[in-house]
Amino acid sequence: MSSNPNLAELIAEAAEKIKLARHLVAFTGAGISVESGIPSFRGEDGLWSRYNPKTLEIDYFIQHPEICWPVVKEIFYTHFNKALPNAAHRFLARLEDVGMLKATITQNIDSLHQQAGNRIVHCFHGNSARLTCLKCGNYYPASNDILAQVIPHCTHCGGLLKPDFIFFGEAIPDDAYRASFDAARQCDVMLVIGTTGEVYPAALIPQEAKANGAFIIEINPLQSHFSHQTTLLQLPMKAGEAAQALAARLKLKID
Numbered sequence: 001m002s003s004n005p006n007l008a009e010l011i012a013e014a015a016e017k018i019k020l021a022r023h024l025v026a027f028t029g030a031g032i033s034v035e036s037g038i039p040s041f042r043g044e045d046g047l048w049s050r051y052n053p054k055t056l057e058i059d060y061f062i063q064h065p066e067i068c069w070p071v072v073k074e075i076f077y078t079h080f081n082k083a084l085p086n087a088a089h090r091f092l093a094r095l096e097d098v099g100m101l102k103a104t105i106t107q108n109i110d111s112l113h114q115q116a117g118n119r120i121v122h123c124f125h126g127n128s129a130r131l132t133c134l135k136c137g138n139y140y141p142a143s144n145d146i147l148a149q150v151i152p153h154c155t156h157c158g159g160l161l162k163p164d165f166i167f168f169g170e171a172i173p174d175d176a177y178r179a180s181f182d183a184a185r186q187c188d189v190m191l192v193i194g195t196t197g198e199v200y201p202a203a204l205i206p207q208e209a210k211a212n213g214a215f216i217i218e219i220n221p222l223q224s225h226f227s228h229q230t231t232l233l234q235l236p237m238k239a240g241e242a243a244q245a246l247a248a249r250l251k252l253k254i255d
């Protein structure tokens, strides 16, 4: 438990809000997966300080797949395949198991929420688990033999394959967009975990929840774009640590 009395009070208040929530929803970003070994995009040692985000611009990817595919594999498949859910993912899965959490909206494409056991997960930026053909729309699992191709191509039409998550310049998947904003409007408490709130339209989701009267609890060791205008209670903690503290208060086992 925290040695800082103020932090202990914040944790107690957050736990009480979660316990009394009528319709709890979580909104997560890259920060929730940092303790699983997946670097965040921004901030110290973030992916965008090591790789050029241009490789994730859709037009550049289509023009230069030979440059982009090796980077995409290194960032999203080499790293991601070793990652396991951490206490924060397990906490959200437990909250859903006991009927407290109604949905998880994630900007992440790493499938760690699903691996932890969450069933209602809206993947706002798509997901890296499958590839899609840019020509005929066929889907393929992101399997080792397909990723072994230097530049994966569709066996059906020969088209270029890309991971089924959105690149810069691509639209948000319709179903995920609708489901995410519906969940934001229905919730009375939203947990906003591990996100800078820099990227739109995802960043509108906590704002939509707030505009509909939700109490916004943020878990982030640093300030974000939400901290001063959307968040009502911030736990300045790492997601895994906050999850352990909240689970203890709520008497939920997340071993």
Ligand code: APR
Residues within 6 Å of the ligand: 028, 029, 030, 031, 032, 034, 035, 040, 041, 042, 043, 046, 107, 108, 125, 193, 194, 195, 196, 197, 198, 199, 219, 220, 221, 222, 223, 224, 237, 238, 239, 240
């Ligand atoms: N626990 C909680 N939060 C953390 C932790 C941690 N252990 N470590 C870092 N953070 C916070 C950082 O303080 C930061 O606010 O997580 C956030 C990570 O921010 P970003 O890297 O910008 O990730 P995110 O907000 O999810 O980015 C949104 O940008 O590049 C696109 O599509 C990509 O989905 C991504 C989107």
